[in-house]
Amino acid sequence: MTRLPELPAEPRHIRGGAGGVAPADPPPPWHRQKVKIPKRVWGSRHYSHGAVAFHAQVTALAQRSDGCTAGVSTLARFMGTSKRTAERYLSELAEPGPDGVPELVTVRRTGPDGDGDTALRRTRPAGRGAHFAYVPVLAAKTLRPSPFVLYCAITYATATGTPVTAAELADVLGVTERSARRLVDELEAAGWITVHRRAGAHGRHAYEVHDHPLRPVLEQPGRPDTDGGSGPDTIGGSLAIKEDAGLTDESTTQVGGAFRRRRGDRKWGPAPVDTHGNHAPATFLRTPRPPYDGPPLTLSPRVWAVLAPVRDLLPAVSPYLVRRIAREIGRQLDTGIWPDDIRDQLHRMRAWTPTEELTDPGRWLIGAVLPVRSRCGRTGCHWGYLAYTGTPCKACAEVDADRHRGAHPPHTEARPYACSTCSWASPTPLPLQRCAACRTA
Numbered sequence: 338m339t340r341l342p343e344l345p346a347e348p349r350h351i352r353g354g355a356g357g358v359a360p361a362d363p364p365p366p367w368h369r370q371k372v373k374i375p376k377r378v379w380g381s382r383h384y385s386h387g388a389v390a391f392h393a394q395v396t397a398l399a400q401r402s403d404g405c406t407a408g409v410s411t412l413a414r415f416m417g418t419s420k421r422t423a424e425r426y427l428s429e430l431a432e433p434g435p436d437g438v439p440e441l442v443t444v445r446r447t448g449p450d451g452d453g454d455t456a457l458r459r460t461r462p463a464g465r466g467a468h469f470a471y472v473p474v475l476a477a478k479t480l481r482p483s484p485f486v487l488y489c490a491i492t493y494a495t496a497t498g499t500p501v502t503a504a505e506l507a508d509v510l511g512v513t514e515r516s517a518r519r520l521v522d523e524l525e526a527a528g529w530i531t532v533h534r535r536a537g538a539h540g541r542h543a544y545e546v547h548d549h550p551l552r553p554v555l556e557q558p559g560r561p562d563t564d565g566g567s568g569p570d571t572i573g574g575s576l577a578i579k580e581d582a583g584l585t586d587e588s589t590t591q592v593g594g595a596f597r598r599r600r601g602d603r604k605w606g607p608a609p610v611d612t613h614g615n616h617a618p619a620t621f622l623r624t625p626r627p628p629y630d631g632p633p634l635t636l637s638p639r640v641w642a643v644l645a646p647v648r649d650l651l652p653a654v655s656p657y658l659v660r661r662i663a664r665e666i667g668r669q670l671d672t673g674i675w676p677d678d679i680r681d682q683l684h685r686m687r688a689w690t691p692t693e694e695l696t697d698p699g700r701w702l703i704g705a706v707l708p709v710r711s712r713c714g715r716t717g718c719h720w721g722y723l724a725y726t727g728t729p730c731k732a733c734a735e736v737d738a739d740r741h742r743g744a745h746p747p748h749t750e751a752r753p754y755a756c757s758t759c760s761w762a763s764p765t766p767l768p769l770q771r772c773a774a775c776r777t778a
Contacts, residue, residue, distance in 0.1 A: 367397060367474050367475070368473075368475055368549075369473070369548075370397055370400070370473065370474045370475075371471055371472060371473045371474070371548070372393050372396040372397050372400070372471075372472065372473075372474060373396070373462075373463045373469040373470070373471055374389065374392060374393055374396070374463075374469060374470050374472060374489055375440075375461075375463045375464075375467055375468070375469045376467070376468040376469060376470065376493065377434065377435070377436075377467070378392055378440060379470060379486050379489040379490065379509075380468075380489075380490065380493075380509055381434075381435055382509070382510075382511045383434060383435050384429060384430065384434075384440070385426070385429060385482070386482030386483045386485065386486045386510075387418070387422070387426050387482040388426045388429045388430050389482065389485065389486050389489070390416060390426075390477045390480075390482050390485050390486075391412065391416060391423065391426040391427060391430065392430055392440060392441070392460055393472065393474060393476075393477035393485075394412060394415055394416055394474065394477055394478070395412070395427075395430075395441065395458050395459075395460050396460045397474040397477075398458075399458065399459045399460060404457050404458075404459060405457065405458045405459060406454075406455050406456075406457055406458075407455065407458075408455045408456075409423050409424055409427065410423075412427070415478065416477075416478065417478075427441060427443075427458075430460075431443060438461065439461070440460055440461045441458060441459075441460055441461070442458070442459055442460075442461070443456045443457070443458050444456060444457040444458075444459075468493065468497075469493075470489040470490070470492045470493040470496075471492065471496065472485075472488060472489055472492050473548050473549070475549065476488050476529060479527075479550075480524075480527070480529070483510060483512075483520055484520050484523050484524050484527075484529075486509070486510060487506060487509075487510060487517070487520045487521065487524060488524060488529055488530070488546070490506055490509045490510075491506070491521075491524075491530060491544045491546055492546045494544070495544055495545070495546045500537045500538045500539070500541045500543075501541070501544075502541055503517045503518050503521070504517075506520075506521070527550055528547065528550035528551035529546070529547055529550050530544055530545060530546055530547065531544070531545040531547070531551075532544060532545075533545065634656045634659060634660070636659075636663055637663070637667070639667075639670060639676060640663045640666050640667060642676060642680070643666050643670075643676050643679050643680050643683070644662075644666070644683070645680060646680060646683045646684035646687050647683055647687055647698075647702065650695065650698035650701075650702070651698075653698050653699075654698050654699035654702070655699060658699035658700070658702070658703060659699075661703055662699070662702050662703055662707065665703065665707045666679060666707065669707070679707075682706065682719045683706055685722070686706050713730055713732035713733045713735075713736055718730045718732070718733060721733040721734075754766050754767055755767075756770065756771055756772040756775055757770040757771055758771055758772070758775040759772065759774075759775055
């Protein structure tokens, strides 16, 4: 029997991973550092989103034993912005806040040798009982300012167990609801949050916040910062002060950056002519816009049922006003007003208004009929009359009576002049023999 030669034993690896590969460098300590950002900073809309991110960075550096001694250039490099942008955000934090106290305090220092040293900066603490968001510093460094403020809001809402909507998040950020939804999608795509669609209370989204992104954050090359100027300058300046001939056509580039109507030598064109009394050719006249030949305007069945009492007025209304009327009716229906209430008030107002006074039916519908206006504040009252019955509203009558009584002082003195309407006595003659309240009533 033939014996196979024995294989040498596998060498013992005492360092590194498989195959002798050295282990990866551990992340810096600030990757797991978290700071408290008061709600008065990120939730009051008094500070810009970039200032909130710089507040987190300065707060993190202030936790060191020697405090935050980084210069403006260092802070700008940490946050990936220009020096001018960093100075603007730091100045914004150093200004008095809504309560009159600044969020950033800067202490100028001088070394023992008399030379100036970097300033010592510290942020205003959250304080006992104050609301705050406990967020990682890595989020302030890797996220854009607007998503970072949204991350602070969602972190606070998750910690306090408060269900939030996109409209509430948009109000915190000072943006539209659509922009807030787009920022939420950006945070979810970056792995900082997980959105559970319609899993919260009353069909709201439930948010799960992560201290680190679920997927690795790749190091991206520094993007040109244009906050301080029109060019990608690291000190916030403007680079494009002259036109680059290599990027344009030298044969068509005008001197001075603008087009001249005539050349200075006047050798290229004919002599000027007298055009007085001449008419422009037909080709230069503005052609009329062709009439609209698209599909006709259609109304939904629920809006068409509400407009039944005034259908005879709709042909005289422009399509633009018909669309506005339809949107107003749809808005009132969406807020919970019954269709019968709107239809009854249209029928009642149509019966009370003479036909000869309806010179502009569209403006009459959109301005005098559809808006629900009531002095007493009751939903069933419209212009001082109750729905369905059309009887006068007693609450509105009482409001008018109180207003009329409060406009006159008590009749306690005998004075020679009196109002011809309410008999109120006055020590001086009254214009038109009526008091001011009766003249304005």
